[in-house]
Amino acid sequence: MVEVVEKATAASADPRQALPDASGHFGRFGGRFVSETLMAALEELEQAWLKYRDDVEFQAELDSDLAHFVGRPSPLYLAERLTAHAGGARIVFKREDLNHTGAHKINNTVGQALLARAMGKQRVIAETGAGQHGVASATVAARLGMKCVVYMGADDIKRQAINVFRMKLLGAEVVSVDSGSRTLKDALNEAMRYWVTNVDDTFYILGTVAGPHPYPALVRDFNAVVGREARRQCMDEYGKLPDALVACVGGGSNAMGLFYPFIDDREVEMYGVEAAGRGLSGLEHAASLCAGRVGVLHGSRTYLLDDDAGQIRHTHSVSAGLDYPGVGPEHAWLKDSHRAQYVGVTDDEALEAFHLCTRKEGIMPALESAHAVAWAIKQAAGMDRDQVVLVNMSGRGDKDIHTVADLEGISI
Amino acid sequence: MTRFSNRIDRRFAELAERGRTGLIPYVTAGHPKPELTVDIMHALVAGGADLLELGIPFSDVMADGPVIQHACEAALKQGMTLDKVFAQVAEFRRRDADTPVILMGYMNPVERRGLETFAEQAAEAGVDGLLIVDCPADEAADTTRVFDEHELHQIFLVAPTTTESRIERMAPLAGGFIYYVSLKGVTGSAALNADELAPAVDSIRARSDLPVAVGFGISTPEQARAVGAVADAVVIGSALVRKLDGAESREVAGDIVADYIGSIRAALDGLDESAPVEARA
Numbered sequence: 001m002v003e004v005v006e007k008a009t010a011a012s013a014d015p016r017q018a019l020p021d022a023s024g025h026f027g028r029f030g031g032r033f034v035s036e037t038l039m040a041a042l043e044e045l046e047q048a049w050l051k052y053r054d055d056v057e058f059q060a061e062l063d064s065d066l067a068h069f070v071g072r073p074s075p076l077y078l079a080e081r082l083t084a085h086a087g088g089a090r091i092v093f094k095r096e097d098l099n100h101t102g103a104h105k106i107n108n109t110v111g112q113a114l115l116a117r118a119m120g121k122q123r124v125i126a127e128t129g130a131g132q133h134g135v136a137s138a139t140v141a142a143r144l145g146m147k148c149v150v151y152m153g154a155d156d157i158k159r160q161a162i163n164v165f166r167m168k169l170l171g172a173e174v175v176s177v178d179s180g181s182r183t184l185k186d187a188l189n190e191a192m193r194y195w196v197t198n199v200d201d202t203f204y205i206l207g208t209v210a211g212p213h214p215y216p217a218l219v220r221d222f223n224a225v226v227g228r229e230a231r232r233q234c235m236d237e238y239g240k241l242p243d244a245l246v247a248c249v250g251g252g253s254n255a256m257g258l259f260y261p262f263i264d265d266r267e268v269e270m271y272g273v274e275a276a277g278r279g280l281s282g283l284e285h286a287a288s289l290c291a292g293r294v295g296v297l298h299g300s301r302t303y304l305l306d307d308d309a310g311q312i313r314h315t316h317s318v319s320a321g322l323d324y325p326g327v328g329p330e331h332a333w334l335k336d337s338h339r340a341q342y343v344g345v346t347d348d349e350a351l352e353a354f355h356l357c358t359r360k361e362g363i364m365p366a367l368e369s370a371h372a373v374a375w376a377i378k379q380a381a382g383m384d385r386d387q388v389v390l391v392n393m394s395g396r397g398d399k400d401i402h403t404v405a406d407l408e409g410i411s412i
Numbered sequence: 413m414t415r416f417s418n419r420i421d422r423r424f425a426e427l428a429e430r431g432r433t434g435l436i437p438y439v440t441a442g443h444p445k446p447e448l449t450v451d452i453m454h455a456l457v458a459g460g461a462d463l464l465e466l467g468i469p470f471s472d473v474m475a476d477g478p479v480i481q482h483a484c485e486a487a488l489k490q491g492m493t494l495d496k497v498f499a500q501v502a503e504f505r506r507r508d509a510d511t512p513v514i515l516m517g518y519m520n521p522v523e524r525r526g527l528e529t530f531a532e533q534a535a536e537a538g539v540d541g542l543l544i545v546d547c548p549a550d551e552a553a554d555t556t557r558v559f560d561e562h563e564l565h566q567i568f569l570v571a572p573t574t575t576e577s578r579i580e581r582m583a584p585l586a587g588g589f590i591y592y593v594s595l596k597g598v599t600g601s602a603a604l605n606a607d608e609l610a611p612a613v614d615s616i617r618a619r620s621d622l623p624v625a626v627g628f629g630i631s632t633p634e635q636a637r638a639v640g641a642v643a644d645a646v647v648i649g650s651a652l653v654r655k656l657d658g659a660e661s662r663e664v665a666g667d668i669v670a671d672y673i674g675s676i677r678a679a680l681d682g683l684d685e686s687a688p689v690e691a692r693a
């Protein structure tokens with residue numbers, strides 16, 4: 001079978017054209033809970049998205065960029081020694097870690113940057129946690145000759161120094177955000193504030209399936225290429241659909257991108273893995289679907305972590321990319337409709353999986369992705385040998401080696 | 413929607429009758445210190461405020477600039493809670509039965525309390541209106557229904573980027589007054605362009621019978637006067653909060669309020685004397 005680049009458009013094959021509805025809701029979730037000052041910009045973005053989603057030329061350019069700049073399709077890889085270790089279902093990785101810049105994030109930023117250019121915006125801004133989305137944004141901005149400003153929590157800047165330097169090398173300005181918990185949620189607040197003030201010439205590249213409509217749908221659509229490729233690759237390789245999908249969930253973009261094309265395939269189980277940090281029984285985690293409740297954050301109604309007064313809580317995860325108190329509204333909808341299950345993996349379990357995967361497969365996962373690997377091993381262990389567990393290897397672990405070394409008391 | 417009238421409507425009717433431009437100061441509840449808030453509210457009224465906006469501190473004030481962010485963080489650090497905000501309003505009401513109080517805040521604390529309970533407690537404390545920054549008219553079907561039952565107005569923002577059709581869709585839900593955001597940006601942003609204001613305010617008046625208040629970015633008496641020439645009321649927020657920052661005692665806070673709000677009031681009064689009522693109607 002000749003590999004063909006999966007088309008970025010699949011509007012005709014879209015399983016659930018109806019969601020979100022016209023006002024951006026997934027059932028009771030989602031929507032547009034933002035200040036009136038942002039409504040016009042969101043409407044403009046929505047119009048552009050609706051237009052270019054079905055525009056042949058735009059999609060051809062996107063497909064071409066995904067093939068030649070990102071390196072798609074990413075392979076599907078059978079993790080044989082990890083499979084043997086788990087002693088059950090075959091564990092296969094969707095290798096988003098092999099993408100240019102090292103994570104799934106680039107699928108979205110390539111798409112949004114093309115949208116920004118089509119809309120005539122000269123400047124892009126982005127928020128970032130782990131720095132992966134910031135790097136992916138700075139990368140596409142460099143390629144298109146756009147100015148790029150990345151907002152990053154002061155604490156994340158400390159723990160992701162390599163990515164900060166990468167962004168600077170790419171010509172982006174990195175703005176340190178000192179408010180609140182000085183992590184991803186505060187970076188997002190700050191990016192929104194900047195956007196409100198500069199809507200005329202600025203495009204906000206939001207990095208996950210959270211935020212006000214149309215972002216959750218827009219980011220999902222740009223990442224759904226992951227699921228479409230995986231679906232076809234799995235059919236080609238194993239002659240059937242996977243039995244279970246596993247992906248880590250921060251805001252939820254790599255998971256949504258993988259899940260979306262499988263939603264109507266009822267026999268395919270879906271597991272979203274949240275950061276259980278130091279344990280779900282305490283407060284030091286970032287598992288909004290497993291341990292949160294419904295509220296409003298960053299423009300949409302969704303599950304989130306707050307205190308009894310409705311103040312958003314500080315969260316904890318060993319991986320900066322999962323350290324976020326909210327989650328994309330479509331995941332909230334998938335949870336409530338029982339189409340997907342959401343589970344937690346602790347810091348320690350993720351670190352163990354990080355080492356195991358590195359030593360057994362020669363693939364060093366991002367700490368975010370290591371959460372998915374940890375769950376996949378558990379999941380596979382209880383399944384039959386002819387079954388397939390497909391894991392989104394959302395990113396590579398190079399950015400995390402300092403974190404791992406620090407945690408283990410090693411100086412490098 | 414106005415099927416009832418409360419202190420806000422009565423106050424704007426009085427202002428119109430007297431030909432007086434309304435002054436609406438904003439302070440964050442619990443800033444600079446929780447024990448000063450009620451005194452500050454009374455001082456604002458004594459200094460010439462016609463309505464009061466009281467901010468409910470929130471951890472993630474996405475639409476606010478650094479000044480109000482800082483005020484919210486400081487208030488939360490000192491233990492401010494929603495219950496304390498209600499208690500402050502109730503205490504204020506014991507000595508002031510007439511000045512309308514509008515709570516300004518974000519959706520999550522309201523939902524966490526429960527919309528019904530929140531509305532009931534707000535009304536009981538003596539609140540008259542709610543401005544929920546991240547609840548635009550599109551998402552306000554439930555809130556307006558519940559607030560209505562408690563005779564609370566939900567106040568909506570109109571931005572320079574708001575289309576006419578959006579104003580038309582918002583008008584039936586809006587109560588109290590329309591709050592026009594005089595610039596693109598978060599609270600406390602710099603530039604204010606008074607020239608662009610008149611057509612915007614006219615456009616709102618063509619689509620709603622409610623009074624129009626203008627805010628965001630107004631700090632000097634001159635700006636207040638320019639805005640007051642076209643609006644029914646002027647909102648002063650970040651500039652006041654910035655001045656109050658660090659005030660340690662009720663005397664110091666009282667002096668700051670008297671000086672600053674007094675100067676704004678004087679500018680608006682000068683305007684009101686020089687312009688006959690009909691000319692501004």
Ligand SMILES: Cc1ncc(COP(=O)(O)O)c(C=O)c1O
Pocket residue numbers: 103104105129130131132133207208209248249250251252253254255320321322366368369394395396
């Ligand atoms: C490699 C990797 N995986 C996952 C995530 C989490 O984001 P999301 O849940 O949107 O996929 C990040 C975020 O930075 C990431 O860098």
